[in-house]
Amino acid sequence: QNAVRSVTGLVTSEAGDPLIGVNVLVKGTTSGTVTDIDGRFSIDVAGDGVLQFSYTGFLAQEVAVGGRTSLEVELAENVTQLDEVVVVGYGTQKKSDLTGAVASISGDRLLETITTNVDQALQGRIAGVQVTQNSGQPGGAVSIRIRGTNSITGSNEPLYVIDGVPIQGDGQSISGFDWAGGANGQSRVNPLSTINPNDIARIEVLKDASATAIYGSRAANGVVLITTKRGEAGKAKISYNGYYAVQQVPKEINMLNLREFAAYRLQVADDLNQEPDQRYMDPSILGEGTNWQEELFDPAPMQSHQLAISGGTDKSQYAVTGSYLSQDGIVIGSNFERFTTRLNLDTEVNDWFRLGSRITFAATDEVITLNDGGDGVIFGSLTMSPDVPVRNFDGTFAGPPADSWGTQANPIGTALLRNNGLKRQKILANFYGEAQILEGLSLRSEFGFDNNNSINKAFLPTYRWGSIENTESQFRQREESNFFWIWKNYLTYNIKPGAAHDLTVLLGSEIQRSQYEGITVTKRRFATNDIQVLNQGETANTLTNGWKGASSLASYYARMNYILSEKYLATFTLRADGSSKFGANNRWALFPSGSLGWRISEEGFLQDQELVSDLKLRVGYGQTGNQAIPDFLYASTLVTNNTALGTIYRNEKYSNPDLKWETTEQYNVGVDFGMFDGRVSVTADYYNKQTRDLLLQVDLPFYLGGPDWWDVQAPYANIGTLENKGFELGLNTVNVDKPNFEWRTNFTFTRNRNKVLELNATGSRLEENLYWYSEFQTATITQAGLPVGQFYGYVTEGIFENEQDILNHAVQIKAPGSETSENPNGQNLVDKRDGVWIGDIKFKDLNGDGVIDINDQQVIGDPNPDFTFGLNNSFNFGPVSLDVYLTGSRGAQILNYTRVVIEGMTSPFSNQSQAVSNRAQYQLLDPNGSDIDPANVVLANPGTTVPRWATNDNNRNNRASDRWVEDGSYLRIQNIRLGFTLPKSYTPGFIRNLQIYGNVQNLKTFTKYSGYDPEIGAFNQNSLLQNVDMGRYPSPTLYTLGLNVDF
Amino acid sequence: SKEFLEIVPQDRTTPENFYNSESNIRASTAAMYSLPWFDFNANLFWLAGDLMAGNLYYTYDQQGQFMFNTFNSGNAHLLNGYKSLYRVVAYANSIITDVPDIAPGFGVSEEVINAALGEARFMRAAAYFFIAEYWGEAPIIENSKDLIASNEVLLPKNFRTDLYEFMRRDLEFAAANLPETDEPGRVTSWAAKGLLAKLHLTMASDLDDADSAANFTKAKELAADVIENSGLSLMPNYADLFKIPNNNSGESLFALQWIEGSYGTGNNRQAQWARSSRITGITEAWGGGISATYDLIQAVEEGDKRRSAIYMTAGDFYPEMNTDEGGYLYEIAYRDPGNPDVILEFAAPVLNNTKKYIVGSFEDTNGGVTTNQATRLNSYVLRLADVYLIYAEATLGAAESTSDAQALDYVNTIRDRAGLEPLSSLTFLDILRERRVEFALEQQYWFDIKRYYYRAPQEALAMLNAQQRAYTYQMDWNNIPNPDPTNIDHYILVPPETPVTFSESQIFLPLPAAEVVSNPLLAQEAERYDFQ
Structure with a gap:
């Protein structure tokens, strides 16, 4: 009976799906195998032997063979996720071994909300991460603050690393609108809007310095690691995801209607001793007039389709996806369209060498209207007189009758005709080879690149809307291209000298370079408004501009992870970066970090109890840098302008050859706590960060130089220190876990206190204004x-x-x-x-x-909130699932x-x-x-x-005063999603899974704020202009119907 | 490796590489003729020079406050004008400090370097002339770069007499080192001498000052030198001075040099002042509510040919504007010919609109007008007619009146061009009135009032307080049953409910609030400047 014989079996999940690649090991031996595509295995084992089954994301199980020759094993999902493997940058780590503050979110969770851009989906999902949409414009920029505002004039957006390729979170600037007269509006577009959220397998957010230090000089604002889906061995899986949505503006501001406006005008004329307008003499005979908001905000459709095919053998896996998204903006005339394809390949060339690639192509096409801004269409729709119709009888746009003051252009005409289109193409690719040199020693080499091309076309047509006439059309085309490449090589060595010790050492180096160039061409006086191509228009007044530049970074890094007796954990990281952004005096810098962890729950005194299933204490310290500043900021340069005396060269700024990095120093204390076998898990962190050597333009009196583009600008210098202290909490509970009813709750809480500790030796301060005419000399x-x-x-x-x-x-x-x-x-x-x-x-x-x-x-x-939070409740009643997701912010003004x-x-x-x-x-x-x-x-x-x-x-009744400051606290029903998965018995055999769902996003916001939307964000990502409502494009309410099918 | 991280700018040059030849150096001095002045020219120049001085009527918001003399230190235009003038100083200083440091290393001759320094020091003095006359006391910035490098950025105000001395030194240097002729638009030694004459005249105007007489003499000598030896001459026809083809004509000594095309390098005056887009062809025409004041109108003598070149009123016809409709006929109000119920041009507050610096549309000007507030018409700062009248005023000196033949000749040459009878003797007020009309809407009048004030403070204040600047025409609803806005007879002249007043403390403008907040030293007493 104890003879060794062949035993076969099937390993499935609790839902009955076969599990592929489960490790099967005969206990006490090194003999083992893995399950095949159908979840089956075959192994030689003694009749009284015990088999150990282990699989990522599932609880390990031991099964005594007991003389059987055929087994069926069901693995339970690991609710506590203790052995979840997380991506930490240049490698992975078991979650239980982490000593830094790292938060993860799976791709499935991201898809619970309908988003154009992946960064929007992070809102409220991760403690310590504050996400605000700066605009409801499709494709508009988002501001993400990981543990607060870290820099004043440098970028505050985190570093994104997509499959190993770093991408800065700053939005690309487009031409804007000011070149054709008027205000610029928001002109930043989202760098992540070229990424298809469906492709994402998981996102890790590295928050504390221990976790981020491996990214050195670019890591001070935190790092977001995005990993895309790869194929899995087994039968090919084909899935379709699609939805259709309708968006609408959630609120209207109560403006005067025509009768009320007429009465107002009559009284104003009287105050002014002016002749009353004859048209208004008897307001009671007038109607409501034009409701310009209704005209501007239209219900707008949105749709998304994606097809994904993945699969492979145990040697090679593939994942191929294609997606299309089209979204009209709720402001008439704005829209966004995206097409992406992706190919992810992984293959084992031989038993010591693996090779793979991640390649994606994306094309986006968006039209931005002149929305936010002093003369934007949102302001325009509010202030346009209700006595003007949208269109004349002949279909042309109407305008005000001429008088010497009322010179406002028709906002609908402006929205539809003053468009600003942007087409982008992006190829983002990463290739890797990984060699297993010795047992535990591997060398990985990666080459990645990010190639972007964009064309931005903006047109100002000729028109005559009432008395407002423009006889000079203008057209600007802006073309930009940039190419970024990175080459990295690193060795990872894992040894276990003795049962109690586990040591992993990483050593690596990398170089990266970014090269960019662009042009703008502006032409005027086109023969017709219909043909908007550069061959049209007058040659004589053509304006051209061009730019070109490059930056580079070279780095060396080392990391050591040491685990003693599975209880005591230590991580040390050191990175050295050299950057072309700084002069020879300060080109190189060192970024060290270290952290320790203690898994208290592994100690003997916590073994004989049921209550606490996990308890870990973490402490860490480290330094990281910020170099997200323009190139060549340390020296004087000459810029050119075309003038009546020919091309002139003028000094752009005063130099400072000693310019260096901003450095952020951070302490972190955290605890991971699990109870009731993981049914309740809590992660709490307290941190204290100080950013010193803030890169700022020296604040000079105007008699020495100003900050405007045509000033001889003040030099940049490292002045000032900024502090962020905060507390963040993530709580996950499984409230009910019954076969037909499951209820889970996920709660995040973020509190950050930001303070400037010092700024400039002269004790002066930074002031930011809105518009020079706005009466807000200091907003x-x-x-x-x-x-x-x-x-x-x-x-x-x-x-x-x-x-x-x-x-x-x-x-x-x-x-x-x-x-x-x-x-x-x-x-x-x-x-x-x-x-x-x-x-x-x-x-x-x-x-x-x-x-x-x-x-x-x-x-x-x-403008800083006291705290922000997210609360998600998920319910599963058999085939029906319900998610209710709330977000909120309190105390921001x-x-x-x-x-x-x-x-x-x-x-x-x-x-x-x-x-x-x-x-x-x-x-x-x-x-x-x-x-x-x-x-x-x-x-x-x-x-x-x-x-x-x-x-x-x-x-000056309108001067900057508390009259304009409002409480911006809000509670928002961010998302409600109701899904229905068709039971298998009702679906044809070739369909593995079919789910339909309905979703309502941004359903209701509870707030005292009087404007459209209390979520304002930072104007053009400027941290000095947070929560300033300048006619922000409101975020729409979104009603969605969707379908997911797997074949 | 080291080279991998060594990246030089790929799309711009550096001062260290650029100041290597005469043509390059001149391309950098050319920067001082437009961009840095733009903000000043855009608002404060005319808000102070014409609205505050009583020549223009305009009530809108922070601009209108200059007409009512109710602005304060927080006024946005005050700040922008101040910033712009110091921007000129910064541009000049970057040349004054860098060129002599770098250019000799490339073997550039001392003469070329000094000519560039002359140009830069002329510009710095011109900016300081405005700074001194508007604010009286303000910091002298001689070397921006060193102050910043040594972090000595908080400076006190200096006295107006120090500002004058600083300008005098700059202009003496410029007069000695600038060429007598140069390409059109560039300043010459004659421009430096002309401005120096004006400076000495200003310094002389405080009759109690011990050097007053000497300064009058110096001003007269310099003016005579320019008039007799520069080879410049008056334009025969006054109205031609303000046409694009006559930019940098023989009467111009120093004018800001503008070009159409983009914001910042063009003259924005037409956009600010033009009555309607019928004139400009583009939406940039914001002057519907701007008129010459009733007070200015009273100062123009009957038959003065300059009048229609200064402002337009009913019946004036300008064939050079609105050419596609055969010319522009000024009407009090203009009805849409296609729809008489719609009025396309409403009546202006004093039933006139400005003409000076208004040139018409793109088509009217052979492409000299575009959007971005950019017109190719230069802005005069100093023209020969000014030097003629400086001569006369310097000759008068402290006297009550003069019958000096040369002075009378110069004044009467200007009157003759205007079609007016010659004068036989001159008082200060005769010259003041002549200057007011000759340079009406050229932003000079406030400086003329200032010299009057230095000479006779109470009389100058009394004159300002007696101005009929806020008078407007309104439709006569009380006496005419259905008044027609296009009929000039249906309007009546209405005095303001409250007069506009000036006090002694308002003769100098307050420093901008934003600047005083960031540098509290500016709120303290001025200090003597330490001339090296």
């Missing part, structure tokens, strides 16, 4: 002791009610000659036109000197510049929001008396917070 300030990008301005304290009220208040506009011995600062000039008037805003005299001036400003708001435009009453011809109905109104004490005699005028509606209409606003 935000950044200075030592405060978080980055604080809103800055005056504090309001009500509205002046009468003359005495004004005279008793600190001086906002001084009456000439009003200084007396009692009143050394004088008194306010009470004057309807030149001075302070009843209905103007009272600003608080913060320093108590009796005068309201620039010294009476303070921080009036903080928003500077709502949109309200300056729609409540500021700066022009009598612009439509305003309903809020101005409550503006300060006057009452004359003597109805026959003068309305400019302050003694005769009082406020008719005390308690209002909206000031009077003022001709030229001498009191």
Whole structure:
């Protein structure tokens, strides 16, 4: 009976699917095998032998043969995921052996939300990672902050490494709109929008310095590792995923309709002593007028299709995918289209050498409208007068009748005709060869490249919309190409000298280089608006520009992982980087890190209990760098311009040959805790980061140089220190685990405190403004002791009610000659036109000197949230699955510049929001008396917070003040997904799996914020302009119906 | 390896490699004629020079505050003008510090280097002339690079007399080292002497100053030198001065050099001032609400041929504009010929719109007007007529009046061109009025008022406070049943409810708030500049 005989068997999952490649080992021997494509195995074993089955992601199992010759083994999925293998950069590690802060998310989880770009799907999913969409524009840039804002003027976006090829998270800039006159709007597009989310197998986010230090000078903002799906040995698997969605704007802002606007205009004309507009004399006979928001925001379709085929033999595996996505924007005229293909191959050339490739091609085609920005279509649709129709009877766009002020262009015409198209093509590839030199020693060599080409075409047509006429068409074509390559070689050596020791050493080097160039050509005066090609247009006024440059990086790195008795873990990393971005004085830098782990749950005193299934303590420290700055920042260069005196060469900036890296130093303490056999698992981390040597443009008084493009700019220098401290928590629970009902909860919590510790020796500060005309000479300030990008301005304290009220208040506009011995600062000039008037805003005299001036400003708001969170609940009732996903943010404030435009009453011809109905109104004490005699005028509606209409606003009621700062806290029902998997008995045999689902995204946002959307992000990824609402493209509500089929 | 990390810029050169020849050096001095001035020319130049001085009526927002004299230190245009003038200083300083350091190594001759320094020092002085006259006290920046390298960036204000001395040294150097002739548009030694004459005249205007008489004499000598020896001459027809083909004509001594095409290197004045897109052909025509003030209109004598070149009023006809419709006829309000209910051009506040610096559309100007606020028309800073009147004012000196034949001759030459009768004697106010009209809407009047103020503060203030600058025409709803906006007789002149006033403390502009916040030293007393 104990004789050795051949035993065959089948290994399946609990769901009955055969498992391929399961390790089968005869216990106590080295003899083993793996299961084949059908999950079957055959092995010689003694009749009383025991077989050990192990498989990644499943609980290991031992089965006594007990004399049988045929076995069926069911492996249970490993809920606790302790032995999950995670990608850590230049290798993988068992999750249980990790000492750094690394979070993972599987591709399946990403697909639970409908996203155009993969980075959007990370929102709320990972503790410590704050994701904000900067725009609802399809393909628009996203800002990701891993553990806070790390840099002030350098990039804050993490380093993405896609299958080994690093990609910087900064969005590509396109031409924007300012070159053809007006504001630029948001002109950053998303670098990850060329990646198909369906291709992604898993994402790892490396958060602390211990985990990121292996990426050295590019790692200070954290690293996001993206691994795409590879084929698996076995029968070919064919899957189709597709969905169709409809998007719509979630909210409308209440503006004045035509009747209300007419009444408003009549009163304004009266205030101005102007002749009333005859058309408005009797508002009651007017209709609602044009609702420009309804015209601008259209329900927009979106669809996605993907076909994937994967499979292979035990020697070679393949995965081939193709995808197509098309998304119209909810702002009329904007859209996004993407086509991708991918081929992933892995093959064993012989028993010591493996070879593989990851190749993807992507093409995107998007049209961006002039959305965010001072003259963007979103502002335009709010302020356009409701008395103008969208189109004339002949179908052409209508415009305002000429008068000397009302010169606003039709926003629908602008959205449809002032388009800005971008076509991108990308080939991203990585090839590897891995040789097993000795037992435990392998050498891996990788060559990767990223080739991008883009063409951006923007056109300003000729038009005549009412009195607004443009007779000069302009067309700009911008072409850019860049080629990046990286070659890396590294040795990994794993030895186990004695049962208790496990040592892995990694040694490697790599070089990388990026080369880019581009041109723009601008031509004018096209014969027709219909042909937008460069051969058209006038040659005489052609403007051209070109640029070209390169940067390179050379690196050496080493890492050591040591495990003692499976309890004590240590990781040490050292990387040296040399970069072309710095001068010879400071070209090289070293980035060390180390971390320790203690698996307390492996200690004897925790063995005989059921409660705690896992407990690990981690501590780490390390340094990483940031060099995401423009090339050649350390030296002076000359730039050219075309002028009346020919091509001129002018000094661009002052040099600083000592410029060097930004360095981030980070401490991390974390705990991983599991209970009830993994039914509850918690990961909590506390960190403290300091970024020093911040790369900043020196803040000079304007008499020495300014920051504008045509200034001789201040030099860059390493000044300042920034701190981020935070706490993050991830909680996973399996609440119910019954055969027909499963309920899992996933919760993430992120809290980060950001503070500038020092900035510039002179103690000055960074100021950021919106538009020069916006009356916000400082929208935000950044200075030592405060978080980055604080809103800055005056504090309001009500509205002046009468003359005495004004005279008793600190001086906002001084009456000439009003200084007396009692009143050394004088008194306010009470004057309807030149001075302070009843209905103007009272600003608080913060320093108590009796005068309201620039010294009476303070921080009036903080764009940083107290915390953000995500809460996902998944329910499975047999074939039905339900996911409910909430995200939220609390405590962040928003500077709502949109309200300056729609409540500021700066022009009598612009439509305003309903809020101005409550503006300060006057009452004359003597109805026959003068309305400019302050003694005769009082406020008719005390308690209002909206000031009077003022001709030229001498009191600057619209200045940056707490009037525009709002609470941006929100709770959002981000996603609800209901899926139904057809039971096998109802599907034909060739279909392995068929699921249909319905999904609603961005269903409802609970917030006090008055604008479209409290999720604002950073304007063009600028960390000094966070949560400033300048007419941000709102994120749509998305209704989706989808189908997944596997064959 | 080392080479792998050694990457030089591939699309631009460096100062160390560039200042190696006369042509390269001149390509860098050429940068000082447009870009750095753009922001100043775009707003503060005319807001101070015409709105604040009482020549232009405009009420809109932060620009209108200059007309009402109600702006404060937070005004955006004040800041942008200040930044722009110091930008000129920075451009000049980068040449003044780098060229003598680098060019000799390439064997460039001292003469070439000095000519470049002369150009740069002329520009620096020109910027300081504006800085001194607007703000009075401001920091002198002689070497930006060294101040930054040594981190001595917070500087005090210097006295106006120091600013004058700094300018005087720069202009003396420029007059000695600039050539007498150069390619059109470049400044010459004559431009330097002309500006130096104006500087001495300004310095002389404080009659209590001990050097006043000497400065009048110096101004007169320099003006005479320019008039007699420069070979320049007045344009025969005043209106021709403001046409694109006459850029850098024989009357121009120093003008900002503009080109069409892109933002920053073109003259944006037409975009700011033009009445409507009927004139410009493009949407950039924001001057519908801008008029010459009633006060300026009163200063123009009957029959002055300059009037229609300064502002347009009912019945004026300009064949050179709107050429595709056969010319531009100014009407009080203009109805759409296709739809008489629609008014395409509304009545301006004082029933006129500006003409100076308005040239028409792309078609009208052979391509000299494009979008991006870019017109090819130069902006005068100093022209020969100014030097004529400087001569007269310097000759008058501290006296009440003069009948000096030469001074009268120069003034009457200018009056003759305007079609006006000659004068037989000159007072300061005669010259002031003549200058006001001759340079109306050329941004000079505020400096003329300033010299009046230095001479006689109370009289100058009284004159400013008596201006009828805020008078407007409004439709006469009370007396005419259905007034027609296109009928000039249906308007009445309406004085403002409150007059515009100036006090002594408002004769100098406040330094921009943003600058004072970042450098508190600017809020303290000025200090003497230490001339090396």
